[in-house]
Amino acid sequence: MFDYQGNFQTAVAAVRNEGRYRVFADIERTRGNFPCATYYSGDGPREITVWCSNDYLGMGQHPDVTDAMRTAIDKVGAGAGGTRNIAGTTHFHVLLEHELAELHSKEAALLFTSGYVSNEATLSTISHILNDCVILSDELNHASMIEGIRSGRSAKLIWRHNDLEHLEELLRELPLDRPKVIAFESVYSMDGDIAPILEICDLADKYNAFTYLDEVHAVGLYGAEGGGIAQRDGVSDRIDVIEGTLGKAFGVMGGYIASTSAFVDAIRSYASGFIFTTALSPVLVAGALASVRHLRQARELRERHQERAATLKTMLGAAGLPVMPSVSHIVPLHVGDPVRCKAVTDFLLERHDIYVQPINYPTVPKGTERLRLTPSPLHTDDHIAALIDALNEAWAVLRLQRAA
Numbered sequence: 001m002f003d004y005q006g007n008f009q010t011a012v013a014a015v016r017n018e019g020r021y022r023v024f025a026d027i028e029r030t031r032g033n034f035p036c037a038t039y040y041s042g043d044g045p046r047e048i049t050v051w052c053s054n055d056y057l058g059m060g061q062h063p064d065v066t067d068a069m070r071t072a073i074d075k076v077g078a079g080a081g082g083t084r085n086i087a088g089t090t091h092f093h094v095l096l097e098h099e100l101a102e103l104h105s106k107e108a109a110l111l112f113t114s115g116y117v118s119n120e121a122t123l124s125t126i127s128h129i130l131n132d133c134v135i136l137s138d139e140l141n142h143a144s145m146i147e148g149i150r151s152g153r154s155a156k157l158i159w160r161h162n163d164l165e166h167l168e169e170l171l172r173e174l175p176l177d178r179p180k181v182i183a184f185e186s187v188y189s190m191d192g193d194i195a196p197i198l199e200i201c202d203l204a205d206k207y208n209a210f211t212y213l214d215e216v217h218a219v220g221l222y223g224a225e226g227g228g229i230a231q232r233d234g235v236s237d238r239i240d241v242i243e244g245t246l247g248k249a250f251g252v253m254g255g256y257i258a259s260t261s262a263f264v265d266a267i268r269s270y271a272s273g274f275i276f277t278t279a280l281s282p283v284l285v286a287g288a289l290a291s292v293r294h295l296r297q298a299r300e301l302r303e304r305h306q307e308r309a310a311t312l313k314t315m316l317g318a319a320g321l322p323v324m325p326s327v328s329h330i331v332p333l334h335v336g337d338p339v340r341c342k343a344v345t346d347f348l349l350e351r352h353d354i355y356v357q358p359i360n361y362p363t364v365p366k367g368t369e370r371l372r373l374t375p376s377p378l379h380t381d382d383h384i385a386a387l388i389d390a391l392n393e394a395w396a397v398l399r400l401q402r403a404a
């Protein structure tokens with residue numbers, strides 16, 4: 001007899017042996033108390049400070065957002081009631097798609113149930129529509145992009161991360177009239193570095209390529225209205241497709257693309273991951289709409305966010321902690337080993353009520369295991385000071401490498 005359960009257990013044992021078994025922290029956020037939350041530990045609930053949330057600005061608790069969601073549920077109920085095609089397109093969906101198109105200065109936008117689904121569905125559908133297409137993918141692209149490219153089954157070339165020379169080398173080898181899609185991100189979420197978007201667009205023009213940009217870690221956070229790095233750099237009109245999430249800086253849930261009407265219409269008509277699934281709840285859509293509208297005029301909040309990140313980086317550096325170079329709001333701290341990475345985060349949580357999730361392979365390459373800190377505008381100087389003290393103690397107790 002085939003041992004089904006045994007096979008599942010063996011698979012998990014392999015992960016455990018490498019020290020990268022994932023343990024989820026059971027937490028409950030308290031509205032109005034960001035970035036603090038209640039941690040349900042083995043011996044009862046405790047208040048902790050969260051240092052690893054992707055709700056970068058605390059918008060998941062903003063009164064504009066929660067009021068809009070409360071109003072929506074009272075008005076229209078819980079769910080969309082169908083796929084977008086069959087009774088699931090609510091007026092909230094229509095309004096949010098207009099708002100997102102405007103945010104990115106594009107003709108149209110299309111909602112998906114998550115950022116993951118938007119990447120997977122859109123990239124795979126591009127491959128099906130563009131005959132004989134080649135996708136040129138940055139080597140550090142997110143799993144959802146890789147999955148979309150894989151399931152699209154078109155030719156794929158991987159270019160070294162943010163390496164323009166390598167990208168050009170690959171483009172030069174391809175016939176000018178063959179369809180080519182350059183797929184990349186703006187802010188890379190684990191290193192906090194940023195793609196040279198302008199130069200990539202220049203290459204796309206020179207070699208007649210189409211550009212697909214994941215701005216998941218930038219929307220809401222960069223640009224005059226939170227339209228992302230493309231908006232900040234003044235190059236939104238040079239990107240063919242901008243993809244974003246409503247689950248990170250916007251604090252709710254869902255994903256989207258913004259592009260030309262022709263492109264959005266094609267994805268709407270062909271993408272399985274868009275067509276055959278129940279539309280996002282109108283309650284979520286109403287919350288996201290309020291969040292996007294709020295953040296379009298929240299310049300000071302974005303400035304405060306950047307200031308907090310800069311302050312944290314400076315203080316980590318001054319303490320001799322191995323903060324990795326980052327030009328964004330993401331602050332990675334190098335540990336370099338999965339077991340120690342987990343040990344540091346256990347220490348922080350158990351001894352100091354500080355929650356940071358260890359980042360291990362396959363999210364980052366082996367040997368580059370790290371803590372990924374995400375300071376928000378609501379992390380105070382006291383929060384930062386407490387974090388530095390706790391890290392200093394962890395580094396001493398666990399005898400970890402300090403900065404060179």
Ligand SMILES: *Cc1c(COP(=O)(O)O)cnc(C)c1O
Pocket residue numbers: 114115116117119142144185189214216217245246247248254255
């Ligand atoms: C989180 C993430 C996604 C997926 O977005 P969700 O809305 O969380 O599904 C896509 N791309 C990148 C780079 C991400 O980090």
